Amino acid sequence: MGTSKHLSYTQKLCFGVGHAFNHMCLTSWYTYLLLYLQFVIQLPPSIAGIVLLTGLIANGLATPLTGYFTDRFKPCWNYGKRKTIHLIFSLASLITFPLIFVKFPGFNTLGYWSLLAYFLPLVIIWGISNAAVHVAHLSMIPELSPDQLDRDEITIFRYIFDVAADISLYIISWIILSAGVAAGTDEAVGSDDSWKFSYIVAIVTGMGAVMIAIFHLGTPEEIEQEQGSNSIEEDTAQDSNTARNSEGSLFSVNMNWSDWFREKHFFFIGLLLVLARMYFNLNQTFIPLFLQEGIKAEEEILAVIPLTLQVSGLIASCLVRLLLKVVNKKVGYMIATCFAYAGCIWLGYDSQEALQSGNVYILTVLIGIGSSLMLVLSVSLTSDLIGTNTESGAFVFGAITFVEKTLNGLFIVIVQTGHTFCEDCPTYYREVIAHGISAIAILSLAVVLKLNPHTVGTRYSEMNTVQGRKESVARKSSKSYGSMRKGFPILERPTISS
Missing domain, CATH: 1.20.1250.20 (MFS general substrate transporter like domains)
Known part of the structure; x- marks a missing residue:
């Protein structure tokens, strides 16, 4: 804890x-x-x-x-x-x-x-x-x-x-x-x-x-102090490891790695973090290639644009705390996706002359702001998801990172393989950014629209709550003392007085 x-x-x-x-x-x-x-x-x-x-x-x-x-x-x-x-x-x-x-x-x-x-x-x-x-x-x-x-x-x-x-x-x-x-x-x-x-x-x-x-x-x-068995009965008795959820009627308990797959927010917020990292990493990979092949940028621009991307992201991350005083994390993430999408679309449809004259710096700032806000807010939401269940928090981040690295690799392999069939296409990487990477921003927006930020951290599976695990233990106990037959209820556990 x-x-x-x-x-x-x-x-x-x-x-x-x-x-x-x-x-x-x-x-x-x-x-x-x-x-x-x-x-x-x-x-x-x-x-x-x-x-x-x-x-x-x-x-x-x-x-x-x-x-x-x-x-x-x-x-x-x-x-x-x-x-x-x-x-x-x-x-x-x-x-x-x-x-x-x-x-x-x-x-x-x-x-x-x-x-x-x-x-x-x-x-x-x-x-x-x-x-x-x-x-x-x-x-x-x-x-x-x-x-x-x-x-x-x-x-x-x-x-x-x-x-x-x-x-x-x-x-x-x-x-x-x-x-x-x-x-x-x-x-x-x-x-x-x-x-x-x-x-x-x-x-x-x-x-x-x-x-x-x-x-x-x-x-x-x-x-951490040494703990004993992690049985259901003992988990329900560990009041120090429970936390009240937003509905106020259930309590969360210790969760192992498999318990997270019962929670819908694990998939929603995990997908948000995966998409945020993909947007950030893929832009870092393909923007230099676009500059080199798409607009024949000078060597100085190839060095300055990555710096512009990082500096704009740094400034945006410093302003996250102020942003969260005005809006919640869901709205903040929606704003971030708008910046992210605008930067990619601008790059895709602006003229080469305008990009060479300086517009590339403006759209780079938009991409930097969008990617920075998406990353910071998605990591923050993931921490909210874990809440008091820090005993398996490393698995949550590890599983999300594994999916992100796998999808990043597949995306890059597909793009690079496609380029072999279009070697004389100077706009190839521009199309990748304008339509492929911008689609990640749109998908992120669609996912976050389905998210209720006030319920992040709530445990919806009964097996991840004290009440649910007690009921599970009760059902197992009652079944061990009788069976359901037509016209006969399950026998109750005999008491000492009986």
Whole structure:
């Protein structure tokens, strides 16, 4: 269960910084891994793709599994289970991630299979570590405080630090990758540039070590007491682990991973978070490709547009708290989808000349605002969904993340496969954004319209309430003392006096 007091401002900041290194690693992975493997290590695109895909598969499969085991993990020392998982796998990331971007002497003489034997174990370990840190950090949100405003604030701080980490990464990369390139030239990245990637990753790793230390020193986590059996009878007797729902007549009880599939809000809010992440990640993937193929953007624009996307998202996330003072989360999410849809449609139907003259910056701001608000509000709603059932909160975030990564991968594979049949189509990625990614915003709007934010956290399945489980126990007890026959009621349990 969460702590009984409000978090201090310092504790919220310390928690927010706890995922920044993990996020910087993931951004570096998507942005630079293929570039590094193909042009620095000089692997064929197919082999480089195998390395990238292996890491994503490991990450996707590890997400729900680490969520399941994190909920059941019992540390051997006097330290919180979420922070223990976070620390162990953060250390694994600090070791493995820099090794992925280090070109050791003799790499040029190794065959492809030897290089695969080096990279695949590293990306598998890093993929699992990234998933474990992500789930452990997210699942702490509903545990840190029972106060909904506290949860909303730490969710916002988490996103702010993630975006700030992305901005820092882009600035560091821009400075280092441009070093040593003569003015007026357009020199491609080559095998001699391995030191640049090593410097980038070394700086990121150093920053990450500091962030991890701040998180563990400044973030509290209540240490769970040893509990006994999780039988239905004992669950119904644990008043300290129950919480009154919005209807006031039922009480929630301890839930394991399978219990969530009985709750309709698990699917509604889970879908909202999946769609929000898909919208954010797919725009990050395809906007640079659109700039390069669609409007033949200059190299400077290719660097500035991602920064514009992140900065606009950062500003929007800082304003979420003010927005929620005026409207509820449902209306806020609806506003976010309007920004998201407007940005994609504008990009699809504006003229190339207008986009080149500066409109691309305006629509990027709209996309950044929409994606940021969708992400922050969907994570906040997921924390509200978990409520007091923090004993299985990691599974909730893990399962949602697994679905999101799977759908993201399928979307990208379908789009890239389709491009092979239309190689001379300069508007291909524009159509993908205008019709494919904008459809995600419309679907998000349709889902949130069906959501009643006042009932989020309510348990509708009788097996997830104290009253329902008591009735289930009573039915089982009565059936064990008699059977229903025509004209004869079920025999009651005999009393002591009888």
